[in-house]
Every structure is written in structure tokens, then in C-alpha cells.
Amino acid sequence: MEILHVSAECYPVAKVGGLGDVVGALPKYQYEAGSIAKVVMPAYRTAFRENGQHQFELVHQGGLWVGHDWYHFNVWKESANVLGFDLYQVDIPGLLDTAGVYGYLNDTERFLAFQVAVLDWLNEWQHQPDVIHCHDHHTSLIPFLTQYGYKYKRLKDIPTVLTIHNAQYQGQFGWDKLYLIPSFDLWKSGMLDWNGAINPLAAAIKTCWHFNTVSPSYMEELFHSANGLESLLSAERGKARGILNGIDDKVWNPSKDPMIAAKYGIRDVVKGKQANKAALCETFELDPELPLFVFIGRLVGDKGADLLPEIIGRALAEHPRKLNFLVLGSGDAHTEWMLQQTRAYADEHFNVYIGYNEALSHQLYAGADYLLMPSRVEPCGLNQMYAMRYGTIPIVRATGGLIDTVTDFGDEGGTGIRFIHASAGDVLHAISRALELYGTKTKFSKVRKTAMQRDHSWDQAAQQYIDLYTSLK
Template sequence: MEILHVSAECYPVAKVGGLADVVGALPKYQRDAGHVAKVVMPAYRNKFFHNNAFEVVHQAGMWLGHDWYHFNVYKETGNVLGFDLYLVDIPGLLDREGVYGYYNDTERFLGFQVAVCDWVNEWQHHPDVMHCHDHHTALIPFLLKYGYKYTRLAEIPTVLTIHNGQYQGQFGWDRQYLLPSFDLWKSGLLEWAGAINPLAAGIKSAWKVNTVSPNYMRELLSEANGLEALLNYEVGKTTGILNGIDTMVWDPAKDPMLEYNFTATTVEKGKRENKLRICEQFNLNPDLPLFIFIGRLVDDKGADLLPEIIGRSLHESGNKASFLVLGSGDKHTEWRLEQTRLFAPDNMAVYIGYNEALAHQLYAAADFLLMPSRVEPCGLNQMYALRYGTIPIVRITGGLADTVIDFGDKGGFGIRFVHAAIWDACAAVRRALELFEKRTTFNKIRKTILKLDHSWNKSAQEYIDLYTSIKS
């Protein structure tokens, strides 16, 4: 089967969050299962673009409203990722260093989607499925079905994966002219709440829709940032497939970003050594339990709760813990974290920014990972933590409920709490502190979690089954 993944991110080409991890890993596992999986994404002007070799495989031009853009499709020639990677270069739109956050993101990702459809329109054959990820690519199922210039592509099955339903990419009807001409009788498929809503259009038009965990799929039926009614209506074509992790990239035994690699048999020494390094770097006491948070500092992740969770936990425990936060996002939360640190400089460290290597080192060094998420479609951090012998403390929502069992329950290994609230998170931290003191149980749990299998093997097959169910 030939699968074309269309995405705004893919690790290691360009990563902002978990979407990149998924799109960088899933195709490898699909390849290993005997399929041809390709990824097409924008050609951002970043390190990866400058440091790798490409050949031009397609050159064309397109109208985006009243503006004409020339575009190229490049193919990476070194097979660096282990599957075919295509980059769409649209000078004037996509040739920026960053992924998101530009004033014309709507035009940028519209241009990307039109260019992808135009390019596939020139192929001699059709891919067996086009797999679109999140709202930046969610207009493709609509365009293929109803765009006049894509009639020969109308039968290509499309799958839309919702990695995060909070972001939908809405823009006003006044910009409808940016879309290539389509059957206007179908305009209603673009519409949601008085605007053009790409995610809603994708849910309506894709052949199948899935989220990144079964529990998140259930949650979306009652809480989907305004799309609840639509998802209830379309429930028949939806499913939840749990994300996996790339166990080749995330392997404590071989990870080149770690100074000390370790396995299940050397976990105690290995984690101790990694912890010593990190504690030295951030001026923390290595004898205290180390709690980390890694992620985008946004309210959905519960990042706004962190300053008080940390402050209160330190106060209650008499400074018997260390906390380290790695992330960036909401400026006010960044500032509050820095302020909290001033009150406990020996027990708290904050790294504002994005640092892939540090993230790996933190998963390896920490004792506990804190995830007080309000919304968590799947969450990869808890799976990376488990793989690196760090016990996750999670609020049970979305995929966190699907992947973490409380150590108090049969077969359990993590710490769960119910409310995205300071008091409940602090109670979970208290349980962690008690667990840290019970060394035998703590070490046993560590050994157990290192052996859990969160690789893509099972889920990659579930995607193949999904494609097979719609293959024309």
C-alpha cells in the first residue's frame, strides 16, 4: 500500500510538538510492515533544509486568490529519515525559519495544501491513501472531492488524524476567494459557526477520521472546542488509535544525547549518573526527588498551575524535592515560573525555550514527570518518561487515562489524579514523595516501566487496517 502523509511538522525536519514525533515515526513502522509511506511537508528555511541534499521533482505555479506563486517540490536524496521525504517550497509563503506564528499562516498553509494537491494531480498513479494531520492539512479531503481541478483525484481515500481538536484554523468567509474553485453547492462543508473551519471541513469530508487515543475520541463527543455536535453526527466514521513512540530514537540504551546510557539492569546507576549531571548543571540537590515538566507552557497542558503546584509542594514538604521546568509559551506563565524560582532557587530550575537534547537528558535524569493537563489528546511525554524509567504523574484525561495505570491498582506503575486543580496535583506530588521514600517499591516500579512496550508496532497496524477498510 502507498501512503502519503501530509503534515506541517515531522521530526527531525521541523518540530514544535508531538505532531512531529508521530509523523517522523509512523511512516518508518509502516515501511517495516512492507508498505510505501511518504511524507510531504513545507520546506521551512531551517537547519534541516540547509544541511541536507535535495533534488527538484516538480516545479509549477498556482493562484492563491489574486496572487501567483511559483512552487517547487524537493525530494530529500540521502534517505535520512528512512522513508521518502518531500518538501514543498513556496517562496514568499513557506520560506521562513519557523513553523507557525506568522501573520499570514492561513495563506501559508492554504498555499501548502493547494500545492500538494496540484503536485499529486500530476502523478502518473494515485497513492492508495492520503493521510492528513491536523487542521493545516484538513482542507485536502474537501479539495480532492469538490475542487474542479482535482476531479481525477476524487476517488483517493483520505484519512484525517486529529492530534489536537482545540486548534481548528478558522478564517472568515471573506477569504473564500483564496481557495481554488470548487462546487459551490458544497460550501456548507467548509462552514462551522459562521466561518470557514478547516478542521470541521476535514471531519465532514475525509473518508475516515481518527484521534490519537480512544479516550480522547470519547471526550471529543462532549468537549471539542465547539465541534461536539459535528463529531456526534460523524461518529460513524471516527475511531481512536493510540500513538506509539519511536523506540529507535527514544532508547536509553543507545540515545546519543545521553552521557550515560542504561538498560533495565543498569537503570539505578544510569539514572543516578544522569541525575548528577542535570543537578550539577541546574544547581539542584541530587539526593532529593527530581520532578520535571516538559512541554508547551499553555493552559491546556495545565502549565498555568505549575507555579502554585511547585510553590505549595515545596512549602508542604519543607523543600524536600526539586522541580525543573523545560518549556516555552504563555509569557505570563513563563514570568510566574521565574518568580516562583526566586523563592526557592535551590529547589527549582526553569529553562525557557526549546531544547531537544535537554528533554532527552531530563527524561533520563528525573524521578517523576508531572503532567497536569486539562486537555491531552494522547501525550507522548508520559511514554518517553516510562521508557527512561521516570514515573509519570498524570491528570486522567485523554490518552493519559489510556496509558498510565496508578501504582495503587493492579499492574499499575504511575500516579493518577482526577482534577486539573492545584490541591489535587499537590496530593499526587505528596504520594510521589512517599513512594520515593519506599525504595524497594520505587525501584521495582522503575524496572517494570522500562520494560513496557509503547512502540508503534500495534498502532501502525491499526492505521493499516483503517486504510484497508476504505481502500477503493
């Protein structure tokens, strides 16, 4: 079976969040399970492309219109297969040759052009895939266009699968931009529409052969709360399922991780984590004798990041000289500013790194005792799984994928701490429980070891996806 993943992100080529991790790992495990998995993504000007260490061969050339503007495009294939799967990159100078992935004023045009280029290339490719697997709204017009685009009739019988990594983001734009979409059967215009706008995610939910979310609990949540798509998802639930993400245990392995200060496994976890904590505390001027609570992620409301300044301020006041906090992230300017203000009076008990830093994230998972995730929305969440693998106990709000992956230590086989509401009060209560647990060394050690032993590898999920594709043929 040959699978083509179409995505805006893929680790290590370009990653902003969990989407990149998933598309960088799933194809690798599918390859290992005996399928041929390929990824096609935009050729941004990231270090992976620019550092001259990778060879690319030109496999296709074409051109496309974006409104009145004509763009030339190339499709490149990474020739050394360094990632464990075939990587293709669509280069559209003037649109996709950006330093970053998202956040440009013409994102709608950029990702539409990407999808059209992928379809044009597939249309002419001798070697067509058995399944086209689209990820999130940036690739969500592909199922619609393979069904109804006049130009793409050759692709009509290739099953399309959509994975919804986050339904909050739907990529909607006004009908005045209809001209961006290649010509299609106009009787089917309604398939593009949701609440008076062209909504790519909704269009894919309507027209793909099957869709899934990245955890079963998130699937259930979406039927009640999906940023406006609830009724559509309920209507289409017959072709929906939840498949829990895994983690790439080759990249995220504390006994082999080259990015951390000291490598360790379950046997020498105490010593290993101490060494990593000491290194981290030295860099960030924190007290290595105290438990270290960290937050890693986008500083946005969905992650509950706006609660952090209050949580940190109150926890330091309620438990003076009893704990440290370290935050790694970037996002809302106000939250960034509030965290920097909090830093000003927290002395050696709190520090913050504003920005994106992959190596530092590994160091935090390795050096921390607890990871905070007060998420309002968490489709799956990878951080808590990385944390558990590195012996860091996750403190999570019981929502979405966090429900499916973290058991409270009060329950049998507990691996973390769960709380109900995304409120400072609930998180502070969870922090008090964490401090108490930290004080009872044998119990703390048992929870940590149970967390490290949890199997979150991709093997099972990779097989579930293959079974899903097989059911569509």
C-alpha cells in the first residue's frame, strides 16, 4: 500500500507544534509496518533545506494561477531518504519560500497554491498513491477537488483521509476569493460552504472518504464543542473515528537523547534527572534543591497559558521557597509580557524563555519534576507523553487526549495528576497535591516509574491507520 501524506508541517523539516511531530513520525512507522509512506509539504526556507546537508532531485515542474498572478513551481524529492520515508517538497517562489510556516497575510493563497500544485503533480504522476492522507485545514480542499474539480477526474477514485489535529482552526475565507479555487462543478458549491464562508475543514469533512481526530475523547468532545462545526460532525459521524497519536520513541528517548545534559533510563532515573535539573537550574538561575514545574508550548488561550502568571504568582506566595517554575513558549503578546513581569519579582524561583527552542524543550522534559498542562482544548497533546517518557509527571486538565493518556495517581496505575477546570484555583490545588506527592519519595518514585513504562509508541496507531485505509479500498 502506498500512502501520500499532505501536510503543512513535518519534523525535522518544519515544525510549529504537534502536527509536525505526527507527520514526521507516523510515515516512518507505517514504512516499518510494510507500507510505502510519502510526505509532500511546502519547501519553506527552513534550516533543513538551507543548510546544504540534504540533496534534492527535481521530479516535477509546473505553473499555476493565483488570481491574476502566474507562479512557477517545482516538486523536489529528498534523495538520501534520511527521514525513514520519502519526502517531497513543493517550491513556489514568491509564495512558499518563506522563513516561517504560518502567520503571513497571504496564508490563504499560499496554502491554496500548495494544494493545487500537489494535485497538478499527482494528476501527471505515473505512480499514483493508494490513499491521500490530508492533515488539517491547510490541505483540506484536496478531498473536495479530487471529487469535483474538473481537472482532477483522474484522482477521483483515490480514497482521501482527513486527520483533524485541531478543529479550532478551519482556514475559512470569504466567497470573494472563490476565484482562487480551480474550476469545479458549481452545483457542488454548497460543499465548500459553512456559515456563509468557504470553510476548507468543513469541506473536507463533507467530501473525504473518512476522517479522524487524534484521540477518541477529542472526537466525542467535538460533537458538542467544535468551534461551530458540531452539527456537521454529528451528521458525518458515520465516517469518523478517534485514533490516539503516538510518540516517536526514537527521537524522544532519554537514554539516547543527544540534546540533554545527561542520558538516563528507568534504572538511573533519579541520578539522571538530578543531573539534567542541575544543568537547567544553573542556566536559568533556579534552585536545584526544589521541585521544578515546567510549561512548554504555545502561549495561547487554548493551552490555558493566560492562567500561568496567576498560577505562578499565587503558588510562589502560598508555598514560599518550596518550588520552581520554568516556562518555555511564545504566543500572545500580553501573556508573554505578564510572564516577564512575574519574573521580575520571583527571584530564583521562576524563569521564562520566550521563543521556540527544540533542544531546550528536550532539556525541560529531562530536567523537570512536573509538567503543567492547564489546556482548555487539547486534541491529543504530545507534551504529556514526552514528559512521561522522561520521568516528568504531567499535571493535566481532564480534556481531550489528556483523558486518554494520563491517569491520576489516586487511581490504579496512575501516571500523573488530573484536575477538572481550566482555572487557577484547580491548578493550584493540583500543585499542592504534587508537592505532597514529591514529599513521599517512594510513592513519587512509583508514579514516575509507572509513567516511564507507559507504551505510547506509534506502532499501534500506525497499524490502526493502515487498517482504516484498507477498509476504504
